[in-house]
Amino acid sequence: MFDFTGLSLSAYLIIFATLAVGYVIFGIVGFGTALVVSPVLAFYVPVSKIVPLLALLDFCAAAVNVGRDGRKANWQELRRLLPLMVAGSLIGAAILLNTRPDVLLLGLGVFVVGYALYSLSGVRPQHQFSPAAALPFGAVGGVFSALFGSGGFVYIIYLTGRIADKTSIRLTQTTLIGFSxxxxxxxxxxxxVYLDTSLLWLALLLAPGMLAGTAIGRRITLKMSREQFIRVINLVVLASGIMLLVRYFAAA
Structure with missing residues (x-):
C-alpha cells in the first residue's frame, strides 16, 4: 500500500508544483491535467494509484468550476454529447475486455497530431461543425475515456467547432469532464480503491495545488482573446496526440 508519509519534502514539493501547473492548464481549457502530472507522479506514486488520484482531483476541480460558472456552459451541446459519451464508454470497456486496444492509440494519435498542426497552421478557413458531428466525437471521446482515461481532447475539437464564446467552450468542456x-x-x-486512506490523504494534501491552479487558469482565460484561447487549446491537443504516439511506440 502506498504511504504518503514516505514522501520526502522535496518529492512532495515537486509533485505539488507539477500538479498546480497541470491544473492551470485544466483551468484554461478544461482538460489536460494528466499530460503534465502523470509522468512526474509515476516517479513517486504507484502507477495503479495515479488514475484514481487524478480522477478524484479532476472531479473536484470540475465541480468547483461548474459550481462557480456552470450557467455559462452550453447545455444544448451537453445534451447531445453526454448520452454518446456514455455509449462510447461502454463500447470502450467492451474493447478493453475483448481485444488489444493499443492499435487505436496509433490511429487516434496520428489524427489528433494532424488536426492540431492543421489548426495551428492557420491555413484553413473558419468552419462550424454540424450538430451531427456530435455522434462521432461524443462516441469516440467516450471510447478513449474508457480505454485510456483521456477523451477530453476529442470533445474539445468538437466544441471549438460548435461554440463561439471561449468561456462557454471552457465550461462545457469542464462539465463534460466532470461527468466523465x-x-x-x-x-x-x-x-x-478509495478504501486506501493514504490515497485520500495524498489527494487532500494536493487539493490546495489543484484549487490554486484552476483559479489561476480561470484568470488567464478571462484575459485571453478567443484566438489566443483556441491556439492554447490546439497546443494542448497537439501535446495529447504526441503523448498517444509515445505511449503506442513505448508499448510496441
Missing part, C-alpha cells in the same frame, strides 16, 4: 470523472470515481469507489 464522476463515473470513474464511482467505479473506483465501488471497487474499493
Amino acid at each position: 470523472t464522476f463515473t470513474r470515481v464511482v467505479l473506483f469507489a465501488l471497487a474499493g
Whole structure:
C-alpha cells in the first residue's frame, strides 16, 4: 500500500508544483491535467494509484468550476454529447475486455497530431461543425475515456467547432469532464480503491495545488482573446496526440 508519509519534502514539493501547473492548464481549457502530472507522479506514486488520484482531483476541480460558472456552459451541446459519451464508454470497456486496444492509440494519435498542426497552421478557413458531428466525437471521446482515461481532447475539437464564446467552450468542456470523472470515481469507489486512506490523504494534501491552479487558469482565460484561447487549446491537443504516439511506440 502506498504511504504518503514516505514522501520526502522535496518529492512532495515537486509533485505539488507539477500538479498546480497541470491544473492551470485544466483551468484554461478544461482538460489536460494528466499530460503534465502523470509522468512526474509515476516517479513517486504507484502507477495503479495515479488514475484514481487524478480522477478524484479532476472531479473536484470540475465541480468547483461548474459550481462557480456552470450557467455559462452550453447545455444544448451537453445534451447531445453526454448520452454518446456514455455509449462510447461502454463500447470502450467492451474493447478493453475483448481485444488489444493499443492499435487505436496509433490511429487516434496520428489524427489528433494532424488536426492540431492543421489548426495551428492557420491555413484553413473558419468552419462550424454540424450538430451531427456530435455522434462521432461524443462516441469516440467516450471510447478513449474508457480505454485510456483521456477523451477530453476529442470533445474539445468538437466544441471549438460548435461554440463561439471561449468561456462557454471552457465550461462545457469542464462539465463534460466532470461527468466523465464522476463515473470513474464511482467505479473506483465501488471497487474499493478509495478504501486506501493514504490515497485520500495524498489527494487532500494536493487539493490546495489543484484549487490554486484552476483559479489561476480561470484568470488567464478571462484575459485571453478567443484566438489566443483556441491556439492554447490546439497546443494542448497537439501535446495529447504526441503523448498517444509515445505511449503506442513505448508499448510496441
